[in-house]
Amino acid sequence: MDSFTKSIKKLIKSCDCNYECNARQFKQNFKSWTSGNDHIDKLIQNNQLSDHSYYESRALEWIPYDRLCDVKYITNVKVYNAKWIDGYIVHWDDVSKDWKRNEKNMSIGLKIIDNPADITLEFMYKISVPYKVYGITQDPETKNYMVVFDANKCKKCNIECNATRFQQKFVNWTSGNNDIDKLIQESQLSTHFNYEVPKVLEWIPNRGLHGIKKYKFSEVYKANWVDGKMSHWDDNNQNWGRDKQSIFVILKTLNDPASITSEFINEISAPHKVYxxxxxxxxxxxxxxxxxxxxxxxxxxxxxxxxxxFRNWTSGNNDIDELIQESQLSAHHNASTALEWVPDYRFYDIVKDKLDNVYRANWIDGNVSCWDNNNQNWRRDKQNMFVVLKVLNDPASVTSEFINEIATSHKIYGITRNQETKNYMLILDDICEKCNVLCNSIYFRRNFKNWTSGNDDINKFIQDSQLLAHENGMQALEWIPYNKFRDIKYIAKGGFGSVYRATWIDGFIDKWDNDYQLWKRKDQNMLVALKILNNSKNITLEFMNEIALHHKVNLYERVIKFYGITQDPETENYIMVLDYAENGNLRNYLDTSYNKLSWSDKIHYLNSIAHGIECIHEKELIHRDLHIGNILRLASVTCLSDIGLCKPVDYKLSENGKTNYM
Known part of the structure; x- marks a missing residue:
């Protein structure tokens, strides 16, 4: 009897377990397997016969090579990775009369045994300190014996860490180049903890990169990486968690893959993160x-x-594309300084301004303000904002210098193109060139398209008055729709026409309200006088003369206030809208209140009249029909009226006897 048989019998004899322990179950299976090497058989059997537990077994086993799949050599660590189809033994199952196993198709490592005769239990124990050892197998082609161990356990960390997870997946990819594979694997095997994962290199299949396009300003490509970079291990999904899917990346060609080293990668990563x-x-x-x-x-x-x-737009003109792109590439910290290409369908209500020979429009999106990381898009200010569109006669002449020159008086948002005329146009802010800000005249101008008197002369006169009202909105006349008046009552008739009293629903313009983007008004439902000039539907010289001269002195307190013009829809006569004198003219007022007036009151009225005359004279006008009936008494002010009868101090009749107005 040889020494091996004696030792087996001794072990069996020494088993005094009063139950079917693991050693007994292992012994019954000895005849079913062999490694082909007596020394290895003895090592495994001795180890199994020492396992007297009933529950979890820690014994070695002989693992047939055909129970392993996806075997692949890992250069850096000089081991093989593989999948073990059956998984490791846990305990004996009395029902199935077989070993219960865990983790089928588990990842394991295979380490070649150079000299099987040197394998001892002590040797196996040393291996099991960093790794759990499951058994031994043999490659049928090379005849090499191999230790089968738990590849999930990191030798450094003594647990399953990120390095082992990367290692398990080495079999799933290759770059097709050993140097590159080695570089990536070294990076991954040095990544043990989650905080190190974002710094790891990986092999990125080209199919995961979309929209690859060469950027003409440099020798690199741009692309969209669908998966995004790794951030941590996800235990639930047993895969790598990733941040920022569909991120933008740069692709830089490697001229010599063999020259790629960790030092080379570190050098690139100084300005960039290398994924x-x-x-x-x-x-x-x-x-x-x-x-x-x-x-x-x-x-x-x-x-x-x-x-x-850049790849999502083009103006159709290389010079303009380059100009816009250069401005955007220089807008590192302030996005609002960049030009942009704006398709013409992003504008509406485009109207040609005859006064300035430009177009005015509403820009739906508004100008770029800053980048919104949450929405991954540009945040914009002032949607539906007003802009000026200025035609570029020669796109080739549009340079940075040209843009800077215009920018001294205007904010330039970008460039667009009229698809009908094919003209390129600068997009400018709609500000007053005199004030260099958004003043009242601009707010009035923006509203020109929303009203008309039906008469070009009156339109122009009102618009001119509004364009001059830079700082004081009350200085401007306005076109007032007739339906804005109610309770219209006849008062009196004069030489030029009739006067009515009415309630003006809206009241007069005070100032612009930035919050609500409209005119703030005063004295809603105020009383006004409507002065109708006979036959003014066919604009007469007298009517135009009166509104022109009255507007000339309109801001003086001692001259009756002139608010604007309206039109009676039935008679089509044009009407001047004036302050209403609730106390009538001075003659009527004195008839009813003379005995109540003190000398101080009388002197005050005379002073007001003198002040009104002085105001007219300051504008180099003379009244020519000043009498007590043309002096009106408001609640607390005495004013001059019938300003249309005024004439310049150098007035003379024309040859045909008609007056020249304005």
Whole structure:
């Protein structure tokens, strides 16, 4: 009897378990397997016969090589990775009369045994300190014996860490280049903790990169990486969690893959984050995948966000494209300084301004303000904002210098193109060139398209008055729709026409309200006088003369206030809208109140009349029909009226006897 048989009998004899322990179950199966090597058989059997537990078994076993699949050699660690179809033994199952196993198709490591005769239990124990050892197998082709161990347990961390998770997946990819595989695997095997994962390299299949396009300003490509970068291990999904799917990346061609080293990667990563390596399937060029970061700012600044969108637009003109792109690439910290290409369908209510030979329009989107990380888009100010569109006669002459010159008087938002005329147009802010701000005249101008008197002369007169009202909105006349008046009552008739009293529902303009983007008004439902000139539907010289001269002195307190013009829809006569003198003219007032007036009151009235005459004279006018009936008494003020009878101091009749107005 040889020594091995004696030792087996001794072990069996020494088993005094009063139950079917693991050792007994293992012993019954000895005849069903052999490693082909007596020394290895003895090692495994001795180990199994020492396992007297009933529950979890920790014994070694002989593992047939055909129970392993996906075997792949890992260069860096000089081991093989594989899948073990059956999984490891847990305990004996009395029902099925077989070993209960866990983790079928589990990842394991295979380490070649150089000299099987040297294998001892002590040797196996040393291996099991960093790794759990399951048993031994043999490659039928090379005849090499191999230790089968738990590849999920990191030798450094003594647990399953990120390095082992990366290692398990080495079998799932290859770059097709040993140097690149080795570089990526080294990076991954050095990544043990979650905080290190974002720094790891990976092989990125080209199919995961969309919208690849060469950027003409440099020798790199831009792309959209569908999966995004790894951030941590996800235990629930047993896969890598990733941040920012569909992120923008730069692809930089590697001229010599053999020269790629950790030092080379570190050098690139000074200005950029390196995510990994990919390969162009057409050219077979290997490419480093970098984060799309500004080299000047060392972060993803506005210029990068603009650059990522270059492929989504074109003006159809290379000079204009280049001008806009250059302005966007220089807008690192202030996006509002960049020009942009704006398709013409983003404008509405486009109207040609005959006064300035430009177009005015509403811009639906409004100008770029800053980047919104949550929505991954540009945040914009002032949607539906008013802009000026100025035709560019020669697009080739549009340079940075040209833009800067215009920018001294206007904010330039970008460039668009009229699809009908094919004219390129600058998009400018709609500000007053005199005030260099959004003054009253601009707010009035924006509303020109919303009203008409039906007469070009009156339209122009009202518009001119509004365009001169830069600082004081009350200085402007306005067109007042007739339906804005109610309770219209006849008062009196004069030489030129009739006067009515009415209630003006809206009241007069005070100032612009930025919050509500409309005119703030005073004295709603105020009483006004409507002065109708006979036959004014056919605009007469007298009517135009009166409104022109009255507007000339309209801001003086001692001259009756002139608010604007309306039209009776039935008679079609045009009507002047004036302050209403509730006390009538001075003659009527004195008839009813003379005895109540003190000398102080009388002197005050005379002073008001003198002041009114002085105001008219300051404008180089003379009244020519000043009498007590043309002096009106308001609640607390005495004013002059019938200003239409005024004439310039150098007035003379024309040859045909008619007056020249304005």
């Amino acid at each position: 990994g390596i990919t390969q162009n399937p057409e050219t077979k060029d290997y490419m480093v995948v970098l984060n799309d970061m500004c080299e000047k700012c060392e972060e993803v600044c506005n210029s990068i966000q603009f650059q990522r969108n």
